Amino acid sequence: MTESTAAQRRQPRSRPETLAKRRDILDAAVEIFGSKGFAGGTLQEIADQVGMTHAGILHHFGSKDQLLLEVLSHRDETDVADLEEQHIPGGIALFRHLVRTAFVNAHRAGIVQAYVVLSAESVTDDHPGRVFFQKRYETLRGEVARAFEVVCAERGVAAPETIELASASILAVMDGLQVQWLLDPDAVDLGRASEFAIEAIVDSVLSPSTSPLA
Amino acid sequence: MTESTAAQRRQPRSRPETLAKRRDILDAAVEIFGSKGFAGGTLQEIADQVGMTHAGILHHFGSKDQLLLEVLSHRDETDVADLEEQHIPGGIALFRHLVRTAFVNAHRAGIVQAYVVLSAESVTDDHPGRVFFQKRYETLRGEVARAFEVVCAERGVAAPETIELASASILAVMDGLQVQWLLDPDAVDLGRASEFAIEAIVDSVLSPSTSPLA
DNA sequence: GTTAACTTACTATCGAGTAAGTAAGTAATG
DNA sequence: CATTACTTACTTACTCGATAGTAAGTTAAC
Structure with a gap:
């Protein structure tokens, strides 16, 4: 028919x-x-x-x-600060971009909160957003790692294996600071703290620390 | 009667x-x-x-x-890794303690997950756990900040104002890494990444970085 | 005139909290 | 020590209020 x-x-x-x-x-x-x-x-x-x-x-x-x-x-898509959709800045520019994102996010509590709540909730059993966040973090870690490699190459430094640890760590601080900031906006300066931590981690990759805890 | x-x-x-x-x-x-x-x-x-x-x-x-x-x-109370209840190690020992905690946590996914989910959920409207987590982070940031002050004093370094940023950042990385680790345990080494990041941040407080992003 | 974009109305289910009842423990008293 | 008097630690059975999803009907665009 x-x-x-x-x-x-x-x-x-x-x-x-x-x-x-x-x-x-x-x-x-x-x-x-x-x-x-x-x-x-x-x-x-x-x-x-x-x-x-x-x-x-x-x-x-x-x-x-x-x-x-x-x-x-x-x-x-709508997240101005997002990496994936935009043309990705390479090397050191990515880190600057992340810092800028943190400062911008300090004025967008709503979206930050959605992201924080949903990403953490996604680790629960059978959460429909789980796969999304798995892939997202995997992608982002990859982007950051690539930026590290570029920067290392630029400076003639051999890329250390700490790059993977550092990539996860950078995303982690940004997320973790958001939680603390949402709980008590006056106690945490989201932008400045993110900037500080990212610089510390990047620095540590470029010139390996003296292991202050050893 | x-x-x-x-x-x-x-x-x-x-x-x-x-x-x-x-x-x-x-x-x-x-x-x-x-x-x-x-x-x-x-x-x-x-x-x-x-x-x-x-x-x-x-x-x-x-x-x-x-x-x-x-x-x-x-x-x-039951969390072996918790700071508040135990006798708190001062100075550099606290940072070592935090690193050890991260390694221990890598074998206790259940409790880590409870903590991650509930702390993030607590930022939602009228969540009953909100005050608990506010106080908890405030306390923990204080402990870490005090450790930084002790370490700076020991080394004769003037304690910089970056201490507050660093304290929040250290807790933040630990939390953020837990989320990524729970979503994909094989992709993130919780213990080693925490160790790396904490060292990087401590290092950055003790010898201020050269601002690699400037 | 067909289909998209709805609404109203209904269903089925589930979840926290309550009320009332019961069995067993604990304690004061003679 | 036994009896009485009361409490704890529950269970069963209920209420009341959501909530996601469905089905059928209505309107208006294309």
């Missing part, structure tokens, strides 16, 4: 406003999941914020899990 | 086994909240693990929130 290759002939063609509406929903979801967590946040709250019913949201995204996954990838 | 100061004459005296039972419940709660989060974990699951009904647990702890609070303080 129908064409066997129906998909080819017809692409359902969604309405132009739909895309904007999806963005609104995703933005609301970032805020709700960020402030309540994924398990704690509800479709109802998200729906309220965009003036819709929760069923309307399910119409667009199918399920709560699916919504989270799209929130996570959407965040990467 | 009855004695007016009844409370004075009799202290209800709970049964001796009760204390052990409470410990069991707390241990189960650490495991459940650690693997599912606080919002995601249920009293039923905890009850199942200790062979009880969820009402039995409420009998002991009153509410789920209260249970979490007791889990958090209980954890500090």
Whole structure:
């Protein structure tokens, strides 16, 4: 009866406003999941914020899990500070970029909170965001490691094996500082602390420390 | 009729086994909240693990929130690696202690996960554990800062203002590395990375870096 | 006139907390 | 030491309120 290759002939063609509406929903979801967590946040709250019913949201995204996954990838796109989507600065510029990101993030508590809460929550059993964060960290560690290699090459230094440790550490400080900063913004200077720590770690890779703890 | 100061004459005296039972419940709660989060974990699951009904647990702890609070303080007591309860090593010994803690933690994924999940979740709105973690980080930053001051004094170095940044950073790397390690244990060496980062930061406080990013 | 973009209304389930009851322990008293 | 008086430590059974997902109907765009 129908064409066997129906998909080819017809692409359902969604309405132009739909895309904007999806963005609104995703933005609301970032805020709700960020402030309540994924398990704690509800479709109802998200729906309220965009003036819709929760069923309307399910119409667009199918399920709560699916919504989270799209929130996570959407965040990467809109996140000005994100590395993956932009043209990646190489070498030392990457580290400067990370520091700048930390300073920028100090004015975007909402998104920072979403990221902190969801990444930590993702380590729980069967969390729908787990794979996303696994891949994300793997990618980011790779970017940072590459930057280290470039910098070492530039300075004629043999790239030490500490690069892997340092790459993970740099991402770790940034994340860890965000937690402390969210809990008590006055007690921690997110930008300056990130800058300090990143410099310390980069420095330590370039000129291996004298092992002060030995 | 009855004695007016009844409370004075009799202290209800709970049964001796009760204390052990409470410990069991707390241990189960650490495991459940650690693997599912606080919002995601249920009293039923905890009850199942200790062979009880969820009402039995409420009998002991009153509410789920209260249970979490007791889990958090209980954890500090049983956590071999914790600083507050033990006699705190001063100066450089503290940093060595932190490194050792990281190596030990690499064999205790369960507790690490509980800590990671709950601390991050605590930044969400009205989370019952929020105050606990605020105080905890404040205390820990203080301990680390004091260690830095001692070390600086020992070496006749004027204590720089970077101490506060460094203190927050050291705790931050440790936490952040735990997240990455939990997501992908093979990709991150929790002990060695913590050691590397802590050394780098301590080193940077003692001999201020040459600002490689400037 | 067909389909996208919803809404309303419903279902099924689950979760924390409560109420009431029961068995066993503990303690004061004669 | 035994009896009475009370408490602890639960269980069973319930309430009440969410919540994710579904189904069917409505409107308006293309």
